[in-house]
Amino acid sequence: MALSFTVLGCSGSYSAPGIACTGYLLESTGAKVWLDAGPGTLSNLQRHCGLADLDAVVITHQHIDHWTDLALAFSALRHHVHRSPLPVYATAGTRSLACALLGKPDLAPALDWRLISSGHRTLIGDQQWRFSRTDHPVETLAPRVDSGGRSFAFSADTGAGWSFDRLGPGIHTALCEATFLEADRELGGPHLSAREAGAMASDAGVERLMLTHLAPGADAGAAVREASASFGQPVEAVQQHRTYEV
Ligand SMILES: [Zn+2]
Ligand SMILES: [Zn+2]
Numbered sequence: 277m278a279l280s281f282t283v284l285g286c287s288g289s290y291s292a293p294g295i296a297c298t299g300y301l302l303e304s305t306g307a308k309v310w311l312d313a314g315p316g317t318l319s320n321l322q323r324h325c326g327l328a329d330l331d332a333v334v335i336t337h338q339h340i341d342h343w344t345d346l347a348l349a350f351s352a353l354r355h356h357v358h359r360s361p362l363p364v365y366a367t368a369g370t371r372s373l374a375c376a377l378l379g380k381p382d383l384a385p386a387l388d389w390r391l392i393s394s395g396h397r398t399l400i401g402d403q404q405w406r407f408s409r410t411d412h413p414v415e416t417l418a419p420r421v422d423s424g425g426r427s428f429a430f431s432a433d434t435g436a437g438w439s440f441d442r443l444g445p446g447i448h449t450a451l452c453e454a455t456f457l458e459a460d461r462e463l464g465g466p467h468l469s470a471r472e473a474g475a476m477a478s479d480a481g482v483e484r485l486m487l488t489h490l491a492p493g494a495d496a497g498a499a500v501r502e503a504s505a506s507f508g509q510p511v512e513a514v515q516q517h518r519t520y521e522v
Contacts, residue, residue, distance in 0.1 A: 278424030279304045279403075279522040281451070282324050283488075283514045284317040288455045288467075289341055292492035295516050296320055297341040300430070300451075304423040307331040307401025311419065311430065318345040318352075320517065327352055328359045332400045333387075335366035336432035337416035338373050346387075347377050353386035361388035365398065365405070367415045392417060406444075411437030412466050418443065421522075428522040429482070431473075433489065435466040440480035449522045450482040451514065453489035454499050470499035474506030485511040486520065 280303050285296025296316025301324050302309040308325050310317075310333045321327075327349060335343045346364065353362060364387045366374075371389055375381060383389055392398070394409035394417060402424070407417040412433045420429040420443040429443050431452040440450050455467035468476070470487060477485040485507050490499055496513045503511045514520065 279421065279426040279428060280519050281311075281428060281522065282519040283516050284310075284320040284324075285314050286488045286490070286514050286516055287314075287341075288453065288489035288491045288494075290492060291316055295492075298336075298489060299345070301325055302403065302421055302428065304402050307403045307423075309334055309400055309403060309421075312336055312342045312432075313345040313349065314341045315344055318348050323517065324519075327357045327362070330362060332363040332365060334405065334419060335364065335370050336418065336430070337367060337412065338370040338414050339416075339433065342433070343370055343374070344377070347374060350374075350378060350383060350386050361385050363388045363390055363400075365390050365392045365400075367392065367417065369415055408438070408442040410434035420444065420447065426522040431468070433467060436468060436472050436476070439476050440482055445481060447480070447482040449484045449486060449520070450477050450480070451486050451488055452477055454487040454503060454513075455489055455491050455494075457495070457498055457502060470502040471506045474503035474508075474511060478507045487511060487513040 282301040284299035287295040297314025298312040299317030300311045397406045404422040410416045418432045429447045429450045452473040454470040454473040458469040458471040461469045
């Protein structure tokens, strides 16, 4: 297994019945990384990986559907799970909110916070990570992960003013938010419709497109049909607890 991701939650904007908010576990031969810690994902993470076995956490942005289980992880690491400080790669805004929520000026030694911004590159075990700022109201960083010759990219949250092409060519699997169907896009704010996700991924030349961050109650079949039409080949909507090879 060169590189895979397991879905810890994929509900867009708020939790759906039985489905947590955004979170993934990126696994390669040499690293396990928790990407986004939305509400419900700490519970789901532990079905696949213990906190003691994680190499790092990466948070794309400060919106609460993407990080608040990190506060629970902080408590677990402080009082229950014994390990070295857990590296957390996230924006300054996310760090400020986490400190405020936990009532602490800093989060050491449980968490080893490492601020990231657009263009940042870092190596986590055998995973090469890089980040690109998306089209979203707060500083939001879409990651690309390369390991063992495979490339994964995640849109984080974004509007149509950003593209996977900002993360370079040769993306094998792109995981893209598709919060709405095109017909509902006026509800939407700074997010992509399924049609926009497919068109953007096609223009960027990604090999395989997978949809996530569908709003609770969304018609996943309709989103898949809409995105497949604009992408030009079949796409899939990810499912919680499934593991996908990149
Ligand atoms: Zn979101
Ligand atoms: Zn957001």
